[in-house]
Amino acid sequence: MPKALVEVRGISLLARAVRGLFDSGVVDAVVVAAPHDHHDEFVRLLTPFGARCDVVVGGHDRTSSVRLALDSVPPGAYDVVLVHDAARAFTPGEVIRAVVAAVCGGAPGAVPALPVTDTVKVVDDAGVITATQDRSALRAVQTPQGFADAVLRAAYAAGFDAATDDAGLVERLGERVSTVPGHQDAMKITTAFDLAVAEAVLAPKEEA
DSSP states (O other), X not given: XXXXXXXXXXXXXXXXXXXXXXXXXXXXXXXXXXXXXGHHHHHHHHGGGGGGEEEEEOOSSHHHHHHHHHHTSOTTSOSEEEEOOGGGTTOOHHHHHHHHHHHHTTOSEEEXXXXXXXOOEEEOTTSOEEEEOOGGGOEEEOSXXXXXXXXXXXXXXXXXXXXXXXXXXXXXXXXXXXXXXXXXXXXXXXXXXXXXXXXXXXXXXXXX
16 A cells, blocks of 8 residues: 555545645645556545645656656746655644745745754664764755745756655755754654554644
């Protein structure tokens, strides 16, 4: 099962993520990239959002899926484009609004980020530590990541190799990507433990 279809208290991460975007008050439309063999299920789950939410068939990896979603939207239709993960279904509206505000304020790109609290080591192929990173300069980034429409399209047109996030592609263009304060509730739900936290902590808070 795709992670986006996993339910938390009876509501899929996908539906929660899309609802959170619209509830932020700064998102006009959402395009979801769905796995080919789950396209119809995605469409069914998102029907309640009406014409504001479209579903396209995604690609073989994250970068190709974002490209296909971006290609489905006419260039210049929106000033700001956000790229979001359904796994971060509990991202607060304040984070989404801060990302949009940063791009509207002139930043080519903006991402939510939190300080890294763990000590980070660099290791070689044998697992031996070769360096210790200064964590004061490190940040863990979240989504949604926001970009000026033309900047994100230029990053994808440049033909870079796949990246773990869209900010990485924009950085390769030499564009400046700013950060805004992230939030602990925007955690990525990846493991069974994360799901338990979402069930016990995040969902009750959202539904209160």
